[in-house]
Amino acid sequence: MTGTSTAAARRLRATKVPVLTKTRNLDQWICWWSIPIFYSVFGLVFVYLTRLMPPPSPGHTTEQIISFIQLNATHLQIGIVVLSLSLGLASLSSGIIVVQMRRMQGVSPALAYAYLAALAVAALPGCLFCGFMFALAAFRPDRDPRLIVLLYDMGLLSFVGSLGCFVVQYMVFAIAIFLDEREIFPKWLGYMSIWGVVTELLAIPIWIFRSGPYAWNGLISFYLGTIIFVVWEFCLVVCLYKAIKAQPIDESLQGDDSLAIAR
């Protein structure tokens, strides 16, 4: 330790250090907690409130679609309000993953930034756009029935069928894990992320089929993809937990030596 940084440490000890900073990696833990909280809210919104998961059938008649909207209108609206308030939590999960990806060795930050950018794009087409479409339908269920059907299709197709952002997310994550010489994440998480890419590809046929296993509510396109996603997300949360726990105490990411001591 150099003389200047000892002086900096003394200066820091003399200053009142905020109580919050006494917990190591508190910022990462806050972001980490945002993931289970966000997915609990997400489940509440899509499974219980809006009943959009599992998705209602693409084979519904106009009457069935209208009665789905009319019977669910209030639930849809409450659910989408909760979604529009909480979707920002998804940004916090990107934040922590980028931090961990940047700790990797033998990998440039390009992959971490690609992960962040892909998910920043995904928020609208992959989630909130669907919310808007159903909010529009539930706001005026007495719209022209053809418009209600159009909103229903736009909502569910964008929700289940926005594939590219997530393909990029899984792909860059897998590549980073495979190239990382430091084993921040175990290699098997990389293989699981490849499965994530596969599930996105398995959803391609929803753009063509209106019934059967490849429809937007089908056994392969929806259920298999969702199960793999849930398992992946669970493993990611566990691996993130271990990665933060294993982070050496003196590791500085902010790159400011005189302040690293404060931690």
Added chain:
Amino acid sequence: MNTTDQRICLWLVPAFGALLLLAFCIFPGFFPPLSPTLSAEEVAAFYRNHVGQIRASMIICNVCGVAFIPFFMVIVVQMQRMANPSRAFAYSYLSAAASGATLFALANLAWLIAAFRPERDPQLTMMLNDLAWMAFITPVGFILAQNLCLALGIYLDARPHPVFPRWVGHFNLATALLMTPGAFALMFMTGPLAWDGALAFWLRIGTYALYLGVMFFVVRAAINRQASEEGAAA
């Protein structure tokens, strides 16, 4: 370190802010805000009668609406200077700022598309109008995430001379809280929570305008401190 780039991004706020204020004043549906209880015919008539003003206002918004992004990225740069354990909040803030900007762009498109053919079937014009207002007023989640990350970053900043003073953290949380009613405009046709209501419209927009104004000076002060600290160190 040279802070010229940050100062340029900073001064984009008053420049584009003035243009957006102009666009806001030109738009014929803000004073008072267009009611969600209007019939399809009335909405269609609004677009037919004010097509020029709507286009002028929304073309300005189209060009300038995302112009605060460079300013938010200055905040990201300042957050990276904070003595936080990691850059987690800075990256989260960046992600939320980018996602949030897409929503304003969506609202803007819906307004302009509705005004493109005002003779369209009124049902279709009303739906585009609904989409524009909802995308404009309701998605507050990303602003909440931005302000929450910034506030937490400020609270965790262990520098002897923090990048931002503590009160900026409180200010960000208070702003976030005052903007939450906007989300409820998805479900109310009338009252203070409808998209033309006092809470969902005026409180939300007034708070955000005030927020940007205050943050302009806060960020300017932070850049000045950075310049003097790093100038002294060099």
